Amino acid sequence: MIAVRAPEDRSLASPLGRISPVAKLVLVAAxxxxxxxxxDPRPPLVLGAIGLAAAVVLGxxxxxxxxxxxxPLAFATLTVGFFNALLNPANGNPALAVVASLGPIRLTAPAVVAGVALACRVGAVAALGIAFALTTDTTRLVDALVQQARVPERFAYGALAAFQAVPRLAEDLVALREARRIRGLRASWHPRMLVGLLVLAIRRADRLAVAMDARGFGSGPRTRFRVERWSLPDAAFLGAGSVVLVAAMVFGR
Amino acid sequence: MAISADAPAVALPDPRWRTRDILVTAVLGVAFGVVFWFWNNLAWSFLAPLGPFQNLFYAVWLIPAVLAPLIVRKPGAALFAELLAAGVSVIAGSPWSLDVLLSGFVQGAAAELVFAFSLYRAWGLPVLAIAALASATAAWIHDWVIYYPTVAVETQLLVGAAMGVSALVIVGFGSLMLARALRRAGVLEGFPR
Incomplete structure (x- = not known):
């Protein structure tokens, strides 16, 4: 019901899957x-295509x-493009050629070009995020964030513990809907269910906190079970990625 | 006049995070990350025909930045909850992808700043409303630059106003109501009120 897409094992064992999640995060952010x-519409098209190709070939x-x-991301991409085109100030300029019009609404050529360029940008950003999510294990991401990016470990592992309870959240939702049905309430969705969901989530957080405190969570220096180290492939990945970025930006001038 | 070292001029609430504070903030962040996922991928597209007035529903994305600090009252809670919610929605698949992390950062940081100015001591509706407005303002500027740079200024002002109203109603008032409901349910025992 709640679709948290888990990357497949073959993607995690792939060359792209073995790269440090922090290196991937840094490059995607850049x-x-x-x-x-x-x-310009060209850099997003190039970078988005390279990102997807890397996910399939290297990942x-x-x-x-x-x-x-x-x-599901395609619709959002089209929405952004459409509204940028529709609400562009160039549409009010009577000197510009009209591409399409409906009553008082005019769509001019420069507005359409701008809308297409922004749709390309949003589409590329979405594609890069998907490529990252489908080749990265969440636990390893948190390990790397703590060990390589020096994120405070109590917060990082606390967040990971909460994140791993997401499937429980889906079960709670099913239970809440069944409870409504037993009480004879027709609609299986109601905003009040959010309160019930949060009550159950906070109770679970309390139990988790007690269990973690009982095991000495955050009470002293932490030893590492899975050690994350910078490697040569990480450096090569970052170097190649930076070259591609610069090339795509120059190409788009 | 000498101020003695053991009597601080203002008594600040304990800024240290208990494990329980971390877990409750994290669980709120994760739960709203799932709400964001729904909002990003389903609800927002259905609201698209409303045009700029779509933004009357924008503030759903800003709730954790106010609700989490209102409950745990620790420095950094706004930023932590909002960033985590954003991160979860990215992992679950978001059309805005990693840019959501930037959105989450500016939205959380703006609310955090307001709570920091209140020294984490005032938690009434006025402070919550100002934090919600600050968060919405940050989100508005971010979206203008990143997503709608070519949209006319008059439309941007309309969008900003819609986001402001949304923030006041959904975030300011809404998180106060949510916190009250949670307190009545008895799950906030041991948190300051």
Whole structure:
């Protein structure tokens, strides 16, 4: 019901899956920042395509799972593009050629171009996020964030413990809906269910906190079970990714 | 006049995080990450025909930045909850992808700043409303720059106003109601009130 897409084992064992999650995060952030600086449609098309190709070839993600992950994002991409085109101030300029019009609403050529460029940007950013999520294990991400990015460990592992309770959240939702049905309430959805969901979630957080405190969570220096170290492939990945970013930005000038 | 070292001028609430504070904030962040996932992928697209007035429903994305600090009352709770909620929605699959982390950061940081100015001591509706408005303002500027840079200024002002109203009603008033309901349910025993 709540679809947290778990990456497949073959993707986690792939060359892209073995790269440090922090290195991937840094590179994707740099690419997204680069995309935010350009309004040309070409860099997002290039970077988005390279990101997806890397996920399939280097990350061994099945094209079918990639398509399933991307489908819901297509609509949002189109929405952003459409509204940027529709609400562009160029539409009010009577000197510009009209591409389409409906009553008082005009759509001019520059507005359409701007809308397409922004749709490309949003689509590329979404594709990069999917490529990251489908090749990265959440536990390893948190290990790497703590060990390589020096994120405070109590908060990072506390967040991980809470995140791993997401399937419980889905069970709670089912239980709450059944409870409503038993009480003879027709609609199986109601905003009040949010309160019930949060009550159950906070109770679970309390139990988790007691269990973690009982095991000495955060009470002293922490030893590492899974050690994350920077490796040569990480450096190669970051180097190659930076070159691609610069090339795509220059290409889009 | 000498101020003695053992009597601070203002008594600040204990800023240390218990494990329980961390877990409750994290669980709120994760739960709202799932809400964000729903909002990102389903609800928001259905609201698209409303045009700029779609933003009257924007503030659902800002709730953890006010609700979590209102419950645990620790420095950093706004930022932690909002960033975690954003992160969870990215992992679950979001059309806005990693940019959501930037959104979450600016939204959480803006609310955090307001709570920091109140020295984490005032938790009435006025402070919550100001924090909600600050968070919405940060989100508005971010979205203008990243997603709608070509949209006309008049439309942007309309969008900003809609987001402000949304923040006041959904975040300011809404999180107060949610916290009250949770307190009545008895799950907030041991948290300051």
């Amino acid at each position: 690419w997204v920042a680069g995309l935010a600086l350009t309004t 061994r993600v099945r094209p079918a799972s990639l398509a399933v992950a991307l489908a």
